[in-house]
Amino acid sequence: MPQIEQLATTYSSQVFWLLVFFGIVFFVIGRGMLPKVVSTMDGRDKQIADDLAAAEAARAAADAEEEAWRVQANKQRAEAQAVIAAAKADAAKATDAKLATASARIDETVTAAEARIAAARAAALGEVEGVAAEAAQDIASRLAGLSIPAAEAQAAVKGVLANG
């Protein structure tokens, strides 16, 4: 086994060159390059974590924004409904007022018309009296040859009509 046979003659060379080359590996790679690699990895990990946190924050902000928007929308809807209700109430009130004035005017017209009708009837009745008195005078003069004064005839007619 050369490892043992050559031990005495090669051990110093083996140890020396191992220390030289492992030293190079340790100081150049381990101490020189590795910290850069590690810091790159750490930096990347940190950046990813930061980005995730930022995304999470943005999501939370968006959620809050949406919530605020919903509240706002609900409020505005309620306001709109209140405006509509008020308008409806106003319209109903205006309609009532118009109806009231219209019915008052109609009532007035009807009352006036009834008054006119009553007057016309009274006038007509008066005329009927006159005609009846003249007719009674005429009948009495023709049948009995009596000449009855107009005032008497009129009184007689009135009495009959009143009893009528």
Place this chain on the structure above:
Amino acid sequence: MAEGKVDPVHQFTIETLFGTDHWSIGGYNIAFTNSSLWMAITTVVLLVFVAGGAKRELVPGRWQMAVEGLTGFVDNLLQANIGKAGRKYLPYVFSLFGFILFANMLGLLPLALVGVHPFTATSHFTVTGVLAIMSFAIVLGVGFAKHGFHFFSLFVPHGTPVPMIPIIFPIELISFMVRPFSLGLRLFVAMMAGHVLLEVLSGFVISGTNAGVGTFFLAAVPSFVLMIGICALELLVAGIQAYVFALLTCVYLNDAENLH
């Protein structure tokens, strides 16, 4: 006839390259060997791999994704075993995991097809042993620096009855002291066993094919099929052993960091 004489352990032989035999520091030989060469290749490949992925882009490409995946894997390992304090060990454990993983993988490359013989540095206990001792030394250093002599309470588990302490303490101490050996030997043995097995099977394939039609179908073909499966298994073992080494280092560091 080329007799298929395969020495299964020849692949672990260390050869000096580029005539550097005489290089030495303070009397110790430091020749640049094939083992050193493959450690250098491991270092360069790992360097290129990580450098290619250290682009610091916010949206990673494939390469950056691969490097970050590997880094994140080791980071999670530390987080899971040690907790928040594990971050500071990331450079060391990543270097350990990356170096062992790439050394294991590169040693499995079928480069012999183009005439180059890959060498698995982690199949030498000299190498794995140094890595294990390094991990163990860091555990001891951290433990004593953080807890002082209170670190010895690691060897007395919670709820141990007082009369049992004289017995438990040495047992725990021995199990603790064995850690660097088990850590280093585990990787070395796993790597060596796999490579020897592949070599032995390939020896069967060569000898069986040379010995005639009968042995070709009887020994060579089944061995070859088995080799394909074991190659896949070895790729898995290469990853698992690197993972186990890093994981156990994390577990031991956790003992030092948090006691228990």
